[in-house]
Amino acid sequence: MTNARRLRIGFIPLADATALLVAVDKGFTAEEGLDVDLVREVSWSNMRDKLNIGLFDAAHLIAPVAIASSLGLGHVKVPIVAPFGLGINGNAITVSPALYEAIKAVADGDIVDPMVSSRALAKVVAARKSRGEEPLTFGMTFPFSTHNYHLRFWMAAGGVDPDEDVRLVVLPPPFMVDSLANRHVDGFCVNAPWNSIAVDLGIGHILHFVSEILLRAAEKVLAVRQKWADDNPDLLLRLTRAHRRAAEYVEQPNNHEAVATILAAPDRIGVRAEVILRTLDGKLKVSPQGAVRESDRYLLVGRAAAARPDPAQAAWLYAQMVRWGQAPLSREMLAQAKAVFRPDLYDAAMSSVDRMPDSEPKDHIGAFAGPAFDPDDIAGHLAAWKIPRQ
Amino acid sequence: MAGNRTGRDTRKGAGPLGNSPDQTLKIVIVDESEIRAAILKEGLREAGYVEVIHISEMTNLLDRIYKIDPDVVLIDLENPSRDVLEQMFQVSRIVRRPIAMFVDQSDTASIQASVDAGVSAYIVGGLQKDRIKPILDLCISRFNAFSNLQQQLDVAQSALTERKVIDRAKGILMTEKNLGEEEAYALMRRAAMNKNMKIVEIAQSIVTAAEMLK
Numbered sequence: 361m362t363n364a365r366r367l368r369i370g371f372i373p374l375a376d377a378t379a380l381l382v383a384v385d386k387g388f389t390a391e392e393g394l395d396v397d398l399v400r401e402v403s404w405s406n407m408r409d410k411l412n413i414g415l416f417d418a419a420h421l422i423a424p425v426a427i428a429s430s431l432g433l434g435h436v437k438v439p440i441v442a443p444f445g446l447g448i449n450g451n452a453i454t455v456s457p458a459l460y461e462a463i464k465a466v467a468d469g470d471i472v473d474p475m476v477s478s479r480a481l482a483k484v485v486a487a488r489k490s491r492g493e494e495p496l497t498f499g500m501t502f503p504f505s506t507h508n509y510h511l512r513f514w515m516a517a518g519g520v521d522p523d524e525d526v527r528l529v530v531l532p533p534p535f536m537v538d539s540l541a542n543r544h545v546d547g548f549c550v551n552a553p554w555n556s557i558a559v560d561l562g563i564g565h566i567l568h569f570v571s572e573i574l575l576r577a578a579e580k581v582l583a584v585r586q587k588w589a590d591d592n593p594d595l596l597l598r599l600t601r602a603h604r605r606a607a608e609y610v611e612q613p614n615n616h617e618a619v620a621t622i623l624a625a626p627d628r629i630g631v632r633a634e635v636i637l638r639t640l641d642g643k644l645k646v647s648p649q650g651a652v653r654e655s656d657r658y659l660l661v662g663r664a665a666a667a668r669p670d671p672a673q674a675a676w677l678y679a680q681m682v683r684w685g686q687a688p689l690s691r692e693m694l695a696q697a698k699a700v701f702r703p704d705l706y707d708a709a710m711s712s713v714d715r716m717p718d719s720e721p722k723d724h725i726g727a728f729a730g731p732a733f734d735p736d737d738i739a740g741h742l743a744a745w746k747i748p749r750q
Numbered sequence: 751m752a753g754n755r756t757g758r759d760t761r762k763g764a765g766p767l768g769n770s771p772d773q774t775l776k777i778v779i780v781d782e783s784e785i786r787a788a789i790l791k792e793g794l795r796e797a798g799y800v801e802v803i804h805i806s807e808m809t810n811l812l813d814r815i816y817k818i819d820p821d822v823v824l825i826d827l828e829n830p831s832r833d834v835l836e837q838m839f840q841v842s843r844i845v846r847r848p849i850a851m852f853v854d855q856s857d858t859a860s861i862q863a864s865v866d867a868g869v870s871a872y873i874v875g876g877l878q879k880d881r882i883k884p885i886l887d888l889c890i891s892r893f894n895a896f897s898n899l900q901q902q903l904d905v906a907q908s909a910l911t912e913r914k915v916i917d918r919a920k921g922i923l924m925t926e927k928n929l930g931e932e933e934a935y936a937l938m939r940r941a942a943m944n945k946n947m948k949i950v951e952i953a954q955s956i957v958t959a960a961e962m963l964k
Binding site: 402403404405406409410413415434435501502503529530531532533534535538539542544 | 808809810812827828829830831832833834835836837839861862865870
């Protein structure tokens with residue numbers, strides 16, 4: 361193992377690629393004897409295909425794509441495993457100033473409460489329908505995406521049927537802001553830094569951090585093919601360890617500025633470091649007028665066991681696929697989905713045990729609506745909802 | 751999932767094999783590069799596909815595609831809007847006719863070739879595999895031809911830029927040091943050899959320095 365082993369890893373320019381980008385650019389991968397070629401990608405479809413056919417050894421991937429690929433949903437079935445979680449939370453829902461005012465005007469309470477905002481949205485939707493207006497349109501990043509499920513979970517809780525009452529459309533993250541500006545969409549759910557960019561331009565209000573909707577929501581994972589993991593256990597161990605060290609580095613608040621500078625580079629995320637810093641600090645400007653909202657859960661990179669792949673999260677994502685008609689409900693599929701998230705591979709790369717603190721939600725999810733989530737009872741989860749009517 | 755298509759030629763998707771390409775197949779090219787799209791369009795026309803429509807504007811892409819109602823959609827892999835097409839896999843209210851990405855699972859070489867070339871093909875309404883294979887093969891060869899062309903163009907372009915920088919540096923040396931053209935060039939070449947750098951790098955630093963000293 362004297363020669364550095366060359367690895368090609370794909371990433372999308374988003375703040376939740378932090379652990380990967382820092383692992384490489386701060387030299388943690390090099391210290392593990394890995395020579396990593398980071399390749400910036402433009403779409404999740406490309407990422408999936410290039411990982412599947414082996415053009416990439418590993419990828420920064422939205423968790424539901426890893427699961428869909430393993431289950432063969434929508435595409436070729438290629439089993440994927442995730443030895444490392446690239447982050448918990450990090451998404452936000454942003455709406456146009458017009459929709460923000462409309463929601464606020466009919467809200468029964470403080471719209472920082474997602475149940476209040478969701479019910480208010482239902483009223484706005486009903487009023488538009490009665491006036492014969494076009495349904496509201498929301499952007500999200502991919503059919504199998506956390507953004508899709510987070511939007512749906514939030515709006516359905518207040519009585520909006522995401523398939524009947526509004527339009528959900530896929531938009532690549534870099535197009536989100538333009539689409540909001542030229543009124544192709546009324547709102548969107550996307551990862552950092554795009555929500556902040558919309559606020560800075562005065563065309564959007566951040567309505568919710570996703571951490572207000574779900575206390576713990578697995579977002580991106582470090583994904584490799586199952587076959588690659590089986591063939592390269594040592595490389596996988598080293599790659600995971602480098603990520604762990606990067607995540608620990610990122611979680612030191614006095615490193616935030618250095619991290620933001622790394623991520624801001626033109627060939628990485630390519631936006632101003634200050635915008636990325638807001639995400640890392642969890643201090644976001646939420647309105648064009650300058651209001652700031654703070655959260656210690658905006659994006660968890662390595663703290664509170666955020667990096668340890670959690671099969672309960674995989675089960676929750678699979679449950680959303682079933683709820684919204686993307687996957688059938690079966691015990692086999694549930695087991696396959698859970699098997700994508702591999703805490704054992706993560707633990708193997710750790711020198712000490714990394715467990716979720718007791719202060720974290722008991723059901724590992726902490727949703728703002730509905731009963732506690734039981735990863736072994738998807739049918740129970742589905743039965744708790746009025747929408748969609750199965 | 752494919753569903754029956756009403757009001758259109760029902761022979762589609764079940765046509766005879768081995769004949770000349772079905773001229774009624776409607777093909778959409780989604781590509782922001784006008785030149786590449788033109789090259790591809792020309793290739794498809796030559797091969798007998800007459801209904802080829804190019805979309806270069808990405809806003810409201812789904813609506814644009816629905817208005818055309820194609821049988822095949824081709825998209826370049828540099829295009830972030832590829833993810834928008836994936837939405838059409840799903841059956842939902844806004845997706846009228848589901849599509850699928852063309853992947854011949856028995857033919858990994860062809861998947862590899864298409865990703866390498868940078869193009870992806872989507873088929874609408876369960877079109878048969880053997881009807882799209884020739885289209886994809888044609889795309890791959892045209893896309894590769896385009897990137898070769900692009901490379902040659904880049905090389906020519908950078909040679910031109912280098913030449914300009916060297917000429918400017920030569921001019922500066924001629925004025926500042928009162929040298930002839932050949933002497934100025936020889937001076938740069940010597941400096942390049944001594945410092946183990948390219949002449950263009952030496953020239954660039956002369957130009958930069960001259961600008962700063964202005």
